[in-house]
Amino acid sequence: SGPVTVLDSKALERALTRICYEIVERNEGLGQLVIVGIRTRGAYLARRMALKLSSLSDVDVPVSELDITLYRDDLDPNEHRERPQNPVVSDNNVPTNLAGKTVVLVDDVLFTGRTVRAALDALVDTGRPDRILLAVMVDRGHRELPIRADFVGKNIPTSLNEAVDVHVTEVDGEDAVTIRKV
Ligand code: 5GP
Ligand code: MG
Incomplete structure (x- = not known):
């Protein structure tokens, strides 16, 4: 059977x-809001959300992007078991000063949570926002870290x-x- x-x-x-x-309900005025999308598809969803949020308010809601690359850390070359890949932020145009800002991080699919964790590390280290919320289009379960989304398109x-x-x-x-079988 197909998709x-x-x-x-x-x-x-x-x-x-x-x-x-x-998001509007959770934020009094949208003046402090910054939308950050995870490439590729999360970034497109983030751009659309920023446009919608801007049209729902009288402020221009800024949007920026993070790129995440997977690294396989082969600490033990004799270990044959598949290791989880380690996502790290490889590129971003996120403002380096997010003090006072509420960031809404956006991705297409939330799975183990490792990608979001890497994004959170980068946001906290470089931008120091006051608050970070997570929005995903799909939560497919199977978390390996204690991460949950604040806004979910579809579980x-x-x-x-x-x-x-x-x-x-x-x-x-x-x-x-x-969805499809693999
Ligand atoms: P995680 O890091 O939570 O394991 O996986 C989330 C990241 O991998 C997201 O950036 C998402 O784009 C991608 N991803 C993981 N699982 C799926 C999936 O089943 N479908 C799609 N389209 N992307 C996935
Ligand atoms: Mg992705």
């Missing part, structure tokens, strides 16, 4: 809009032999979330 659509383009758009209203309990595909118009020509 199953979990969110079509209208549902994905509704989820983004709903998350933006939830999709998955098995490890399923993959979630988040399609965004900017890269994939359409918006959708699908």
Whole structure:
């Protein structure tokens, strides 16, 4: 059996809009808000959220991006077990002074939590924001760290032999979330 659509383009758009209203509810005025997307697809979702949030308020909500690269730390070359890959921030255009700011970190899929952890390290080290919130389009479960999202488009309990595909118009020509067996 082929991929199953979990969110079509209208549902994905509704989820983004709903998350933006939830962010507005949690922040008195949006003046201190900064949106930070994790490339690739999280960054496109972040840009759209910044536009929606700007149109919901009278301020321009700034958006920036982080790039995360996976490193396999082969500490013991005799160890044959697959080690988890270690994500680190490899590039970003996030402001270095986020004092007084509330950052909403945005990604497409939350899985083990390791990517978000790397992003949080970088934000805390370089920008020192007052507060960080996490928004993801899909929470697929299987966390390996104590990390949870504040805003979730769709909770999709998955098995490890399923993959979630988040399609965004900017890269994939359409918006959708699908799951498939791998
Ligand atoms: P984590 O670091 O939480 O294990 O994985 C999250 C990161 O890997 C996100 O940046 C996300 O883009 C990617 N990712 C992990 N699992 C999936 C998945 O099932 N589907 C997609 N599209 N991305 C995933
Ligand atoms: Mg990613």
